Each structure stands twice: as C-alpha cells, then as structure tokens.
Amino acid sequence: MRKTMLAMATGVAMMGGLAANGPVRADEGMWLPMQLPDIAQRMKAAGYKGDPAKLADVTQPPLSAVVKVGGATGAFVSDQGLIVTNHHVAFGVIQYNSSKERDLIVNGFVAPDKAGELPANPDFRVLVTTGFDKITDQILKDARSKTGRAYFDAIDAASKAEVKACEADVGYRCSIVNMYYGTDFYRVKQLELKDVRLVYAPPRDIGNYGDEIDNFMWPRHSGDFTFLRAYVGKDGKPAAYSKDNVPYAPPAHLQVSTAAVKDGDYAMLAGYPGTTYRHRSASEFANQIEWQLPSRIALFDSLLKDIAASAPDGSDAAVKYASQVQSFKNTLKRAQGELEGLKRSDAVHVRNADEAAMMAWLDKQAGAEATRADIDAMQRILAESQATRERDQLFSMMRSTPQLLRAAITLQRLAIERGKPDAVRESGYQQRDEALIEGMLKQVQRRYAPEVEKAMLADLLKRYYALPADQRIDEVDQVFGADAVASTKALDALYAGTKLGDEAERLRWMQTDGAALATADDPMLKAAHTLMPAILRLEEAGKQESGELMRLRPAYMRALIGFRESQGRAVYPDANSTLRVSFGRVQSLQPRDAVAYTPVTTVGGIMEKHTGVDPFNAPQALRDAIAKGDFGNTADPALKTQTVNFLTNLDTTGGNSGSPVMDAQGKLIGINFDSNWESVSASWMFDPRYKRAVHVDARYMRWLMDKVYPAHWLLNEMKLPR
C-alpha cells in the first residue's frame, strides 16, 4: 500500500510504466497528452509513425491544431484559420444565419470566397489551448487542513486567483480543472477566438442524413462536417466580429490525407471529451442505472412532446426550437442507449463486485484505515444526496430550460455578483464572463417562443407538484402557485406581462444595478428575484457536498489506482473537457449474434436508405452525382466506389464531436461525429467488444467539395487535389 500511495503522489507519471509493461485493456484510454511519452512503446506497437514524445506538448504540432469549438472539438486544416468540425457542432451557427428566405439548414452553404463567409452567433467561440500545466500544490495548499464548504472555498479561491493571474494575458481564457476527482489540478490556458465565420456546410439532408433514426447507429451515411474560419484583429489578437478582421494564423494545422482507409489501419484522435464516469463508485453506478437514466428518459420524452404540441411543423416556433429539439432528441436517445448498454453489461452487479474486490484488496494494505474512513464518509454523502434527486432534477430543469426565465435569473444573479469584489464572484458571473452573458441574452430572440416555454414549464411543474410535501420549495410555490391549476394562471400572467422577450429590454436590464432589478415590475424578473434565495440556498448545500466529495474522493481514487495496479492496469483520469488523445485502429464490429458490420460505408448505402422522406431524403444533386459515379481521386481503390463513413475502436465520448481522426503519419483521415449504439454506455463502462467511434471519411468531404457542392478554392487552400 505504501508504494501505491507514494505512486499516487507523483500523479500520472507512474502509469506509463505500467501501461508499457502490464496487460492493459486493449484500446481503452482517453490519455492526457503528458501520459503519451510514457506509453510511447504501445503507440509505436500500434503503428504510430510519429514521435509520441512530441504529443506531450499541447502547444506543438499536431496537438496545437486541435481546438475547442462550441462544446466540442475541431481542427485547423489550413494556415489561414480554416477549421473543420461537425455539422451538428456548427448547427447553431448555420441556424443563426438561416431564415425562411435563406434556409442554410435545408440548402447548405458554400461561401464563394472569404468575403462571402458569414459571421457566427456572437457567443460562439473557438479556443486554442496554449497551456496545460499541473498546479496541484498551488490549488490545494490552503485547502488541506479544511473540510466541506471551507475545503471547497479554499480550492475555489486558489483557482480564481490562478485564473485571474493567467487571464492578465489579454485575449486568453483560463480555467482550473481537476483530474482523478480532486486528486490533481491543472491550469488550462486558451486563446479565445471570438470572430468565427461559416465557410462551408452541406445541406442538412447530407450533414444529418438519417437524423435521430440513424443517430448512434452503424452503418452510417452522414456527411456530418462543416468548415468554419477563425478571424482576429489586424494586430493578430482575438477580437469580436469586424469586417476588417483578418484570418487567424494558427500555431499548426493538419494536412488532410488523400490516402485510403481500411480495416485494421492505425488511427488516432484528439479532442475534448466532456465527461466520463468510469471511476465512479458502485452506488453511483446503481443510481445512474436504476433511477437517473429511467427518469431522464421519461422527462425528455415528455418535453419533446410538449414542444411538438406547442410548436407544430411549419410554424415559426418550430424553426426557433429546431436546435433544442435536436439536442433533446440526442439526450433522450443517448440515455436509452446508455441504459440498454449498462443493463446488457450487468453494470450494477459488475461494478459492485469490482468495488467489493477493491475494498477487500484495500483492507489488506498497510495503513488502509484512513483511506477506508474517507471512502466510507464519501459513500454516506452520496447516499444522502440521492434523497432529493427528483426535486433537484426538476428545479435544475426549470432554471435552465426556459430561455426567458433563465435570462431573468441570469440578470438577477449577475446583479448580486456584481455587488462583490470580482475575485469572489461566483464562477460564470465574473467580469470575464459578462461578454458571454451578453451574447446569451442576445440570442434568446432567435430561439424563444412563449407558448413553448409555458408548455415545458407546466410539464416540469406538474411533476414537481407530485413530489412529497417535504421536498417542495417555498419560493417555487410562491412564483408558480401550489398546484397545477394555480400554475396555469401564474404562467399565463408571467408570459403575458413580461417584456424580456425584447432584446433591447434584456440588454437594458443588464446595465442596471441590483436595486433596480430587485424592484423591477417585469413579472419574469420578479419571479427570478423570488426564486433567487432558493437557488442560492440549494447551491450552498451543493457546494458543501462538492467540497466534501472533492476532499474524500481522492481516497477512493487512490484505492482504485492501487487496486488496478495490482491487476496490471493503468488509469487515465475520467474525461473532463480537457484535451485527450486516444489511439487504436479502423475496426469492424460484431454487435450481436450472427451480425457483423464492416468498418467502411459507401454511397450505395445512401441510395439504399433513401426514401425521399425526411430524414432519408438525399438531395437530388447528391443522388445525381452518385448515379453518375464520377468519384475520381476520392474513390476507394478496393471498394471501387465512394466511401462515406468509417468505424474505429477509438475511445471517445460527448465533446469528441468534431475531433480530427488521424492516420499513422498524423494526417487527417476523418472527422469523429458519433458512437455506435452499443457503446453509448461507454461513458460509464468501457467494453472493447462494443466500443466504436463513427467518423466522416475525409474522402467523402473532398468528393462533395469537388463534385457535388463545389468549393474548389477551399480544396486549393487545403492543398488538396481536385
């Protein structure tokens, strides 16, 4: 045990040796770039032709070409700031530039030249990671003697101080991220590019071919890619949109490959995977499978029905909620797949047995008592937090789902936080966040319809009213009434009376002070003001809990890492939206008895699926081009036709959307856009039999840009043949 504890203190360093020598589970791993030199031997054995050591520095090629785009990933593919990401990642940008008269969602968009590119929504950001440094001691030094809220606050204060110092460098956003659940802390520094423009998007019937029917499915036939371009001021610094801005010169860009992709080829991927839970406790696994996923499925299914009923097809409201509907459908289907997968893997029992074995192992180690005491304390906190899970879920949805109520709460909260010194303001409400808040307040306009918001709130309230009496929140009852009948009246009055639907009005309130907001006549602002004490109260309780969990969970992680070491397995930190690398290969899939999926699809499959009815309504231009069969230099040499998507065993999760998929030379061979249905549960449990990632084949992009919706100037810019 002593050795393990010691190893823990040195963080990730010890894992390399293990990984290189031990029987590590094949292809699992969202590796921190700094871990890669330690597993260089494995990467080389897998087929990587580059120098793994070079991957450790995120400011050097190729990782410096990989950027955060919206909530996901993209990559520079030219020296003029050209970025490739997914159609679904850039969907908000496409929607923002669409209207009934010029529907870029339906028709796609090909900029004729740089001057014809279209500005993204003002809050859309591209972030270039320029620093990724471990600063655990700086962050924890004041916290170490504390517990609970004080522990949380000490970390929070140290983090804010670090962020402030870091952001003294104008044009950068910094954040502190923790690895292994509070065990280690890293400072991430990112250049914030604010002028992003739409360059090339295929029609939705290509970019999202198959929509929710094919979502998470294989075989797949989607052209889920879009090109954006980042601009900066003439001084080369980040700047808001101006027509005088110039293309950003990135620190590196990826060369798009012209080679074929085939079963067994080496592949790797870099990106910003959002969240995984693979190292969570057995009780958290059980909560996820037995309550969280079933209740999420019921809730989102219901909200989608609310939107469908209140924003019928063809209505203005339907256009406004297109993006939210897509997001909800994605959430719903993901939850269904995750539940199915976790049940198939019998994850409750497997994780329970695994944890029991870990605890048994721990008990045999020297000095286990303190670790066990922390773990026991952690388990008690987790059990307590489950007592109010229904209530917490509903109140969180009430605050975040309706655009106008969310705007009002944000305004009220901002006013409160503005009353404090900037350093102690709540994260997300500091001076550095105000431009983002303004952007959010501006775009409400394009994504809001009162009848839809009312329908969704009424639904959430109906569920809230069914809670046990001791779970009710006084402030919610004050604002919306004590039962469904009262809430109907309250919602009518709220939306009839508010002027927050007006953009100028929202921005005006952003400029006022707390006193003015506290006494505002607008019923939506009043509602937010009434709800605020409850929000703060529950947030406070949450921070107490978070602080304790952050203090106690490292004990669990130490035990887990030690136990895994005893099994000969290395541990990477659970995904947390930081830059990670995974490597593996192009691989087929045997999803179930007697079924085998080959790893490369072709345009023939587009025609097989085509029904002429959405979501299988391939555009005429695409069908004509397929019928013509003129695939030129993008045709697959073995299959003698045009490929569309391909499958790898790379380790991904949400946030990896848009991640560049590279070959053994580091050239871009595809864009990650989805997982197969069988691997949706991999966010909790990795199963190498089923875990696959789904990519757009770069050759399909090239063919579309060459022959179907031509943009030869972009191919030239990327130094690609026509």
Add this chain to the structure above:
Amino acid sequence: MRKTMLAMATGVAMMGGLAANGPVRADEGMWLPMQLPDIAQRMKAAGYKGDPAKLADVTQPPLSAVVKVGGATGAFVSDQGLIVTNHHVAFGVIQYNSSKERDLIVNGFVAPDKAGELPANPDFRVLVTTGFDKITDQILKDARSKTGRAYFDAIDAASKAEVKACEADVGYRCSIVNMYYGTDFYRVKQLELKDVRLVYAPPRDIGNYGDEIDNFMWPRHSGDFTFLRAYVGKDGKPAAYSKDNVPYAPPAHLQVSTAAVKDGDYAMLAGYPGTTYRHRSASEFANQIEWQLPSRIALFDSLLKDIAASAPDGSDAAVKYASQVQSFKNTLKRAQGELEGLKRSDAVHVRNADEAAMMAWLDKQAGAEATRADIDAMQRILAESQATRERDQLFSMMRSTPQLLRAAITLQRLAIERGKPDAVRESGYQQRDEALIEGMLKQVQRRYAPEVEKAMLADLLKRYYALPADQRIDEVDQVFGADAVASTKALDALYAGTKLGDEAERLRWMQTDGAALATADDPMLKAAHTLMPAILRLEEAGKQESGELMRLRPAYMRALIGFRESQGRAVYPDANSTLRVSFGRVQSLQPRDAVAYTPVTTVGGIMEKHTGVDPFNAPQALRDAIAKGDFGNTADPALKTQTVNFLTNLDTTGGNSGSPVMDAQGKLIGINFDSNWESVSASWMFDPRYKRAVHVDARYMRWLMDKVYPAHWLLNEMKLPR
C-alpha cells in the same frame, strides 16, 4: 414463335433442358416434383447425393413424408405418424387445448406418452398427397369453345366431376389445381387424416421468441416447432377422433440428421407454398404496389387497434383473439415488408420494362396477333376490376372477419346450396365439405367476443360509408344502415339479439332447411339472409371475370415462357399450394451496405435479446440450461455452442411454414419457419441478393427435447441419440 407455342403445349417438359443448359437464375425456383428429373444435372451440381428422378413421384420417399398441415407444411419423422411442423402452424391446436387453468401457450406441452397426447380442434387436418396428375385435356375439353362465365363453368363442371370420381375413394380429398394460370390442370389426391393430436410444444417464449419484433427478421432465435401425431381407425382408414384410434403408419418418414449445418452446405426443402405472383402482369404489379399494399397496411393496422381497444390485455376476449391478433400482425408486417422490398427493387418500373420487352419480342414472332389480342383483352379486364377495388376489399373483410356473421352467412349459403344437386353446389358447400363447416361452426365459441366483432365491423363500415355513392351495396345499407350513426344502433341490436353465440344453436340451424333459415327470427341470420343476394351477385361477376382471365391469361404465359426461353431461362408455375421442391444452400446475407449476417445463430443470441419482458422473455429453464452449457451431442463442432436457427437461399413463400429442410442425403436438418425481411417481396419478385429462408436448426429441437423440456421417448421413437 411457332416453336415456343409448341413447347408450351408439352407443358413443363421443355423446361428441364433449358434449366440444365441455360443460364438459369441461381437458386430461384419452386419446382414441381415432375420437373426435377429434368434438372437433375443442376441438383447434382448443387450437391444433392440422392437420385433426383426419385423426387418426381410424390408417392415415393422422400416426398411422401411431406404433408400438408393446416394451411402449411409438415413432415413425418417416425413410422408411427409423428409429424414435425411449426409452433405457429400448430398454434390453433395449442390454443384449443389451453385455458386459464392449463395454459399450454405459456407453459408449452410435453405429452408423457401416446395416451397423454391431446386431440386437435375438430377441423384440423393433415393431408398426405397420394396423387398429382396432369389432366389438362379432361378439364379443358368442354371449355375450349366457350368464353367468360361459360368457360369458367365448363372448367368448374369438369373439375367437380373429376373430384367426385376421385373422392369415390373414401377417406381422400381431391382437388383440381391449375398451373401457369389456366394453362395446365392437375388432379391432386390427398388422404385426409382427421384425428391429429398434440405431442410436444415448447413454451411460446421459445416457440415464438421475439414475436412480431423479430418476425421476418434475421438473426433469429426462435424454437418455432411443434410435434403432432396423426391417428387413424383400427382399420387403418382416416377417422374422426376416437380414443380407440391407432397411430397412422405413413408411407415414408424423414430421418432427423445428427450432423452439423454450416455455410455453403447443400440444402433442399419440400412443401406447399401458397401463392406467388411472379408471373403477373405489369398492371397487377403496379396495383399491388400503389394501392393494394398501402390500403392493406392501413386496414390491418386499424383492425389491430380495434381488437386492442375492445379486448384489453388480461381479458377473456384477449385470450380468444390471440390467434387472430397474431395472424393480423403477420399480415400487416408482411405487407409492410413486401411494399418496402418492391419499392427497393423499383418493381413497378422493372416489371413494366420487362413486359414491354416481352411484348416487343412477341410482335416479332410468327402468328403473334392472336396472342396479342388475348393479352390486350386480359389487360382490359384487369383495368376494369380495379375500379371497385376498395369496395370489394371492404365487403370481403365484412363477410370473413367477424366470426358470427361469417357463421350466419355460411349457414344461409349452405341451405341454398343444399337445394341443388350435389355436383352443381358451390365449391366449399358440397356434401364433402359439411364436416369442415360443422368444425368451423363448433370452434367459433373459443374465438369470439361480441364487443370485438362489433368494433371491427364498425371500423369496416366507417370505411365503407366513405366510398363514392355508386359503389354502395343496397343490401349492406339495409342491414347496417346508411351511415355510421345508424350502424352503431344496428350493430348493437344485431349482437344483443342473436343467439348464434351459442354452439348448440349454430349446430341446430345447420340441421334445418332453407325455408326455416329464410324466415329465422335471429337477427344475425336475418342479416345474412339480407346480404345473400349481394354476395351472390358479386360472386357471379367475379366468376365471369375469373373465367375470362382463365381463358386469356395462358396467352400471356405463352408469351412470357417464350420470351424467357429466348433469355435462356426456365419457368416454374407460380405457387398454388401444391407440393414443390426448392434446392440451394446454407448462405449468409449482406442485406445492406456494411452489414453482413452469418447464417447460423446460437443460444448466446437468446441471452443477448433477453429482457425479461415479452416477447424477449426466455424461460428460466432455458436460461439455466444455456448458462449450464451442457449441449452434449447437439453442440456445433466449430462454434462450440448450441445453434438455434439457420439461413438458406431456398425459394419459399407463405405455406412453406413447417417445410422440412433436408441435407444432401435427404435427412432433416431443420424446419422452415420464416423469411428475412428483405425477401418478403419475393412473392412478387425474386431477388437472389436478398432472398433467404429462416429455419429452426434440428439440433436446437433435439437439445430442447433432450435437456430442457425432456421427451426422451420421442427421441427414441425418432431413433435419435440422447
């Protein structure tokens, strides 16, 4: 042309040479047994080890072991009358013997010995074909100078006379079937076994694992088999059930194989395929795809909803309609698959182009004028019959779907027909049919609930009332009223007043004469009496049309056969419930881009699909046995586990359910029970890329009977190891 016409006159004989020498489309063909000697070379080349010439005689082994069971197929597998067929073919027998107290549907059934076997429903029949002879000249000699109804009547009279002469042999049923749409006529003579008993059935959760979700799907994991036994009187002659009857000694039985089945193995199948339409005209293809299938889908979907609403789960009515619901679901899904497949094959245009090419070919032949004149006349009749297709569909459903109305109509019709000499009675109402009618009248009891019948009739009437005024039928309006409001009252009165729900009452009416029935007080009998003129009138029009089509269609067939001959292809007659043989091999399937199905499934797939919820609720005994892994001599030597189902490219359609699948030695390796989804449209258009048949692996049956639900006495009887 002359040569072709001549060849036609010799019927099937000419096809053999063609088949042996020409580039016949691989594996297509539901061959008449008499065609097999002519294609012996192809059968041997495919791998058949027996003598194809022996297959020509249906009274010799192995074909004499293949029997008609219900509307489908089965095979003798012991010298004591033991028959294997599908669970879904024997489902009515299982249901007939089930009650809430003893639910054989849920629990399955294993007879402890012969004395413990259970009698089937009285109208259940097993038919052993003992004669299959071409008598074209006898049937057509009086018809040749006639047209229309007279042509029909001449064939009908000749057929009845042949049947009567044939059935002078007591215990036999005879029928006249026409091949190539009126071109040739055959007399089929079948021994009619009336005492059939249930011997062995797995629980429905095995026999119908996956139910309508897996129906028509591959991979499949269904134990869709059941064993029956035929009994005869002590004199060896067919007899109704009596406990003194003795097991029937069949003319032959198949030996169940103990060998493995693997990809590429030779396979053949014999059975009674019901109906195919592959040689229908282009206009009939268009009608099927553009109207018939879409309207059928809408109608059956609606009737299923009617049953679900009026016979909720757990009700007595739900038990009574279980069989009909299963049949409706099957019809619905088949229609959906057929439509999807025919659209995928672009069948309207393909068949149109094919027919146009045929007509162009015909015009170049000597003496084409007369043939073309007949074909043109045929096309006009087909166009006319489409004018009232909606009305005809609905009126047909009204007469056939509701059990009680159908019984009343049958009683009235029988009384009318009894007034004629037996020889001129309508087919189905002759003396020879009365026992079957009585059986039908008896079993109404177990399959009838008034609220369900009313709901279905109301639905059909609602559609009827939406027809154009000139399509209305006066008699329907008289019985049910002129609109939906009136029909509600009429239906209430009809079902409140009728006593036909009582079995004794129905049988009593069967013994009365036409005068009594014509003046019967019972409102259901009155309704049937009122409807009768319309039934007879439309039937008369239909016979006129049938007669003309039967007279004219042979011209179309001559042209088609000649044209196919010019393409080097042989033609087998469209399926018509006569004994056919198809041969091919165990074969995998690539149903669409990037998807490959292997041809053998295993018990691992049962566990993958198992959810614990119907229809994927594998019984505990099965799951325990799978977990135990004791597969003994039934395990697959390569897969090292227990197989369940397998896939071949054999040419099948509805009616082939229960067909024995044989290996190169003629041993039974499986029981046919389904097609894959992609081949449902094969009833109209055969596509070798997609056409597959799905079989229960005989090894799965043997394993279940040995280890899971043991019936060692049956294994012993079949001379199979334990």
